[in-house]
């Protein structure tokens with residue numbers, strides 16, 4: 001896997017540099033490259049040098065995940081892989097949430113009501129992955145971003161999307177910087193400790209990576225607002241769309257419920273009033289999703 005991404009890095013760098021004259025690329029995706037650049041711009045000395053060793057390979061095959069690749073003796077940088085549809089899904093999900101947030105600003109009930117069909121359509125598309133990918137390939141999903149730059153709803157969607165992608169990257173960078181990916185580190189040791197302890201450690205690693213991503217996000221965002229703080233919670237809600245039991249932990253991951261509650265407490269440390277507001281909005285959206293999908297989740301896992 002590492003080889004495949006390194007090859008991709010080399011090819012991309014060679015092609016791109018031949019007409020842009022830049023030497024360092026942090027991803028083969030321009031948008032992700034710009035997010036890493038943001039992190040670097042806002043970081044302090046030591047962190048800057050570490051961040052410059054990151055490379056995010058975006059692979060062409062579908063799959064809703066991002067992964068910090070275990071460290072490799074032949075490459076001293078930090079490799080992360082993601083799939084192209086994480087971008088598409090988070091973009092669509094940010095639009096979905098933006099209808100709700102925008103609707104909250106409207107005093108006219110009818111105008112608010114008129115947003116519902118769009119919201120339903122986005123949700124159903126999110127649940128139908130095949131249709132979503134087809135749509136993404138046929139018509140660029142980013143098209144509507146160019147329609148009306150001044151639209152307040154689009155601004156909300158863009159804020160959520162940019163902050164959400166930053167959080168996802170920050171989480172994976174966290175796995176690297178917190179040394180979860182050192183092949184001669186934890187992995188080796190974990191062979192000698194009982195299985196249930198290993199699971200516990202994995203859970204702790206996920207929370208730690210979430211905390212790291214959250215801190216990187218709020219340090220880096222220039223115009224930090226409530227949407228920035230909401231974005232990590234929204235990422236969890238999006239992941240829950242593909243998990244019928246967000247209240248259950250798996251062998252490798254803590255439950256989405258616990259990750260949500262952990263992130264909410266990070267927001268609360270930052271600003272308690274905002275945390276309470278975001279918790280209420282999260283509840284409204286999650287409840288709406290569950291009603292619309294006729295009780296998709298068996299529990300109100302977010303409560």
Ligand SMILES: [Zn+2]
Nearest residue numbers: 171175206209
């Ligand atoms: Zn993780």
